Every structure is written in structure tokens, then in C-alpha cells.
Amino acid sequence: MNKEIWAKFKARVKNQVNDQYYELYLENMSCRSMTENEWVVCLPDRATLNMVESSFYDRLCNIMHDVLKDEGITSEVVLDLSLEGENAEEQKKQTPGCLPLMGLNRVTDVSTPDDSKAAFRISSTYASFDTAAAVRLREESHLNTNYTFDSFIKGGSNEMAYCAAKAVASNPGGAYNPLFIYGGVGLGKTHLMHAIGNEILQTSNLRVRYMTSEEFTNEYRDALQKGKMPEFRIKVRQNCDVLLLDDIQFIEKRVETQNEFFNVFNEMTQNNKQIVLTSDRPPKEIKDLSDRLQSRFMQGLMVDIQLPEFETRLEIIRKKSRAERFFIPDDIAQYIASKVNSNIRELEGCIKRIKMAANNHEISMALAQRVIEPFYQTRTVLVDANMIIECVCRYFGITHEQMMSKTRAKPIAHPRQIAMYLARSHTSLSYPDLERIFERDHTTVIHAVTKIKEELTKKDAYLEMDIKRLEDELFNSTNRR
Ligand code: ADP
Ligand code: MG
Numbered sequence: 001m002n003k004e005i006w007a008k009f010k011a012r013v014k015n016q017v018n019d020q021y022y023e024l025y026l027e028n029m030s031c032r033s034m035t036e037n038e039w040v041v042c043l044p045d046r047a048t049l050n051m052v053e054s055s056f057y058d059r060l061c062n063i064m065h066d067v068l069k070d071e072g073i074t075s076e077v078v079l080d081l082s083l084e085g086e087n088a089e090e091q092k093k094q095t096p097g098c099l100p101l102m103g104l105n106r107v108t109d110v111s112t113p114d115d116s117k118a119a120f121r122i123s124s125t126y127a128s129f130d131t132a133a134a135v136r137l138r139e140e141s142h143l144n145t146n147y148t149f150d151s152f153i154k155g156g157s158n159e160m161a162y163c164a165a166k167a168v169a170s171n172p173g174g175a176y177n178p179l180f181i182y183g184g185v186g187l188g189k190t191h192l193m194h195a196i197g198n199e200i201l202q203t204s205n206l207r208v209r210y211m212t213s214e215e216f217t218n219e220y221r222d223a224l225q226k227g228k229m230p231e232f233r234i235k236v237r238q239n240c241d242v243l244l245l246d247d248i249q250f251i252e253k254r255v256e257t258q259n260e261f262f263n264v265f266n267e268m269t270q271n272n273k274q275i276v277l278t279s280d281r282p283p284k285e286i287k288d289l290s291d292r293l294q295s296r297f298m299q300g301l302m303v304d305i306q307l308p309e310f311e312t313r314l315e316i317i318r319k320k321s322r323a324e325r326f327f328i329p330d331d332i333a334q335y336i337a338s339k340v341n342s343n344i345r346e347l348e349g350c351i352k353r354i355k356m357a358a359n360n361h362e363i364s365m366a367l368a369q370r371v372i373e374p375f376y377q378t379r380t381v382l383v384d385a386n387m388i389i390e391c392v393c394r395y396f397g398i399t400h401e402q403m404m405s406k407t408r409a410k411p412i413a414h415p416r417q418i419a420m421y422l423a424r425s426h427t428s429l430s431y432p433d434l435e436r437i438f439e440r441d442h443t444t445v446i447h448a449v450t451k452i453k454e455e456l457t458k459k460d461a462y463l464e465m466d467i468k469r470l471e472d473e474l475f476n477s478t479n480r481r
């Protein structure tokens with residue numbers, strides 16, 4: 001095994017992955033073998049392996065290929081993930097359906113007997129499940145079975161929230177308690193919350209309960225008026241191991257509900273029962289939320305979901321239309337993705353409207369435009385690559401010649417990368433189009449776009465501000481025309 005190559009690989013992974021995730025999932029990976037056609041990368045336990053497989057595998061492959069390319073190795077190499085330890089294969093066999101328990105700093109396999117912090121010992125085989133009991137648990141959960149991790153489309157804008165939700169689903173009551181997911185409407189908060197619940201129901205016999213905060217408030221008031229508080233408390237606290245409370249901003253200004261929820265919160269978290277909350281804004285921005293609740297909300301893990309970027313929107317259009325058994329040609333999908341850039345619920349609505357308008361006929365660009373334009377006329381404006389290049393040059397004070405030059409000096413290369421990213425996000429131009437426009441090769445363009453995206457996911461505040469100002473400038477100045 002070539003230690004140098006492995007070190008380069010790990011350094012690059014560290015560089016490209018959000019620090020929190022690197023420490024949590026990737027820092028401990030090791031290399032079992034490295035041949036000219038296969039790398040076997042080991043992870044310390046099954047939970048980490050699952051996580052890396054579902055969330056980082058493609059990225060690891062790309063990085064491996066980049067590293068090998070730098071070394072002048074161009075043969076096909078496959079990256080294989082495996083469990084650490086000689087008896088990895090055996091471990092796989094021994095723990096069917098067994099759910100690993102995950103800690104914040106270390107990941108612990110469920111087979112480790114002394115994990116005293118874990119509240120629930122999750123049943124190690126599915127076989128012990130009584131079907132009738134499982135049906136009852138499902139009914140009582142009030143979960144929507146369509147909202148699963150499988151049907152959730154990942155992208156830069158929701159990756160953090162997805163990973164956090166996955167981690168909670170594989171270790172309820174563990175390190176991330178409560179999990180607080182926030183973001184604008186229609187971005188997938190409720191979907192992720194149900195996905196957590198559905199996965200927990202499938203892999204354990206824990207009692208999951210989904211409620212909107214409005215339901216919580218109404219049921220609480222009702223119980224109070226009818227003298228049924230004991231029943232309410234049994235239902236929400238005792239007969240529940242995982243509480244999913246949607247749209248918690250609803251309890252702002254409701255002092256009594258907040259008090260009740262504070263008690264629910266304390267009792268449940270003290271017993272290592274999982275709480276997941278969603279909100280359209282972070283706790284600090286929920287008006288008149290008591291300080292003690294605010295600090296409780298922030299004691300676990302807070303993640304936000306952002307507006308989906310062009311790539312994710314495109315992927316959503318492709319997958320959702322396929323699910324609707326409706327074929328949308330790629331140029332039309334790109335058109336929709338460039339126009340409908342608000343939220344995923346609206347994207348879904350557009351697909352349905354176009355499907356209805358097409359009425360079992362083949363869809364044309366004219367038809368898509370007819371359906372979409374009236375809704376997005378005022379909000380979205382079409383920008384082209386030249387407008388973006390001009391705008392970025394003006395913003396960074398560089399000339400058009402510098403932008404198009406081959407220089408790699410940071411003051412020029414950075415704006416150029418931003419221009420490529422903006423062109424990719426706000427136009428329907430493909431990578432080959434961008435290669436032509438920017439007179440660069442394939443890898444340079446992809447590298448530029450990926451780099452900016454990754455820096456944005458790492459929450460680079462200066463970059464975020466530059467991009468936001470450029471977008472304002474672009475769309476507002478275009479609006480004024
Ligand atoms: P929120 O609770 O943030 O307002 P929802 O979870 O209700 O948003 O999502 C709105 C709609 O968009 C739902 O139908 C949901 O399934 C869908 N949706 C949101 N995000 C995604 C995603 N990443 N992948 C697939 N569908 C999504
Ligand atoms: Mg919601």
C-alpha cells in the first residue's frame with residue numbers, strides 16, 4: 001500500500017468535506033489494501049460505514065480518481081468500503097437488522113455491551129417484531145409513509161440536514177438531542193422529520209409520535225379545559241419514545257403551551273428520549289420564546305435547509321416527474337429548474353400543472369412556458385452568461401480580458417470561478433456550454449463550480465455575501481431593464 005497516496009487522499013477529503021462531518025465519519029477511515037484496480041477503505045463500525053456509503057461515497061470516488069490522476073495513474077480503480085477488523089465479513093453476518101448506536105465523537109457498535117448512555121436497547125432482530133404491534137405503532141405515529149429518506153433528494157442545500165436526520169434515525173436519544181431543523185417553507189423539513197420517524201419505526205420498536213405544534217397546542221388546551229391533563233401527559237411523554245414536533249414557531253407568544261412543552265422537553269430528554277423540532281426560523285428569531293426554551297432548543301444540533309440550487313432543482317424535476325410517470329425532456333426540465341427557483345413544493349406543483357395541461361400528450365417547450373410564465377413572470381428573470389461575466393467583473397473590479405485570461409492568480413481566478421458557478425446556477429447552460437464560453441476544459445469548469453459550492457456548504461461568510469450581492473445585482477438590474 002502506498003502510504004503517500006493514502007495520505008494525499010485523506011488530506012484532500014479533509015479539505016473538501018465539512019469539518020464536522022470529517023471528524024464524525026471520515027477521520028477514522030483506514031486503507032486495508034490498495035491495488036491497481038481496487039482500494040479497500042475501512043470504517044470502524046457499521047453506522048459509520050452506512051453513513052459514508054449513503055452520503056460520501058461518490059465524493060470519495062471522485063477524490064480517489066483525482067489523486068490517482070495526479071500520480072499519473074489512469075486505470076479504472078474501484079473504491080470498496082468495508083468494516084474494519086479481520087472478521088468484518090462475520091460481523092456483517094452476525095448483526096442482521098441490527099441498528100448501531102452513534103455517539104458524537106465516537107461511533108459505537110450496538111454489540112458493545114457497556115454503552116450505558118443509550119436509552120433504548122434496540123431489538124437486534126426484526127424477527128421478534130409482532131406484526132399487529134408494528135401496525136399499531138405505525139398508526140399511532142401519524143407518520144406519512146411516503147416521506148422517507150429514499151424519496152428525499154439530496155443536494156448542497158439540504159445535505160447537512162439530511163446527514164443529521166440520518167444520524168438521529170440511527171441513534172435516537174443519542175448525541176443529537178434535540179435535533180432542530182429550520183428553513184423556509186416547502187424546503188423539506190416536514191419530509192425529513194417523517195423520514196426519521198419512518199426509519200426508526202422500521203428498525204426498532206420505539207414509539208414514535210408526529211404532531212404539528214398546532215395540534216400540540218390544541219390538544220393541550222383541550223385537555224386543560226376538560227380536566228384530562230393526565231391522559232395528555234401519558235400520551236405525549238410516557239407513551240412516546242420519539243417526539244417529532246413540526247413547526248415549533250407556532251408556539252411563539254403562547255406562554256402556557258411553552259411551559260407545558262418545557263416540561264415535556266425536560267422529562268423526555270432526561271430519559272434519553274429523542275425530540276426532533278422543525279421551524280421556519282432559528283430559535284433566536286422565534287418571538288417571545290422563553291429564554292429557557294431557546295437555550296434548550298440550541299443544546300442539541302441545529303441544522304438549516306437552504307433554497308435548492310439549480311442542480312438539485314433539476315434532479316427533483318427528473319425524479320418527481322418519473323414518479324408521476326410523466327416524461328419531461330431534459331431541455332424542458334432545465335427550463336423549469338431555471339425558472340422555478342423558490343422551493344420544492346412549488347416545483348412539485350409546477351410538474352403537476354404541466355402534467356395536467358399536457359393531458360397525456362407529449363410535453364413541448366411552448367406548453368411548459370405557457371403554464372409556468374404567468375406564475376414566474378415577475379419574480380424570475382433570465383440572465384445569460386455574458387450578463388453574469390460583466391456583473392462579476394464589475395463587482396471585483398477586473399477586466400473582461402482578465403476574466404477570460406489563463407492566469408491562475410487568485411484575485412482573477414476566484415471571480416472567474418464565481419462567474420462559472422453563477423452561470424451554472426442561474427442559467428440552463430450545460431458544462432460543455434460553459435467550457436466554450438469560458439474557454440476552459442471540462443475539469444476546470446467542474447472544479448470551479450464544485451469548489452464554490454463546497455465553500456458555500458462550509459458556510460464561508462464572505463463568499464456567501466459576495467454571491468448574495470452579485471445575485472441581487474444581477475436580478476435587480478435585469479428587472480430594471
Ligand atoms: P417544509 O416542511 O419545509 O415546508 P415539506 O417537507 O412539506 O416542506 O416539503 C414540501 C414538499 O416538497 C413535500 O411534498 C416534500 O416531499 C417535497 N420535498 C421537499 N424537499 C424534498 C427533497 N429534498 N426531495 C424530495 N422531495 C422533497
Ligand atoms: Mg412543514
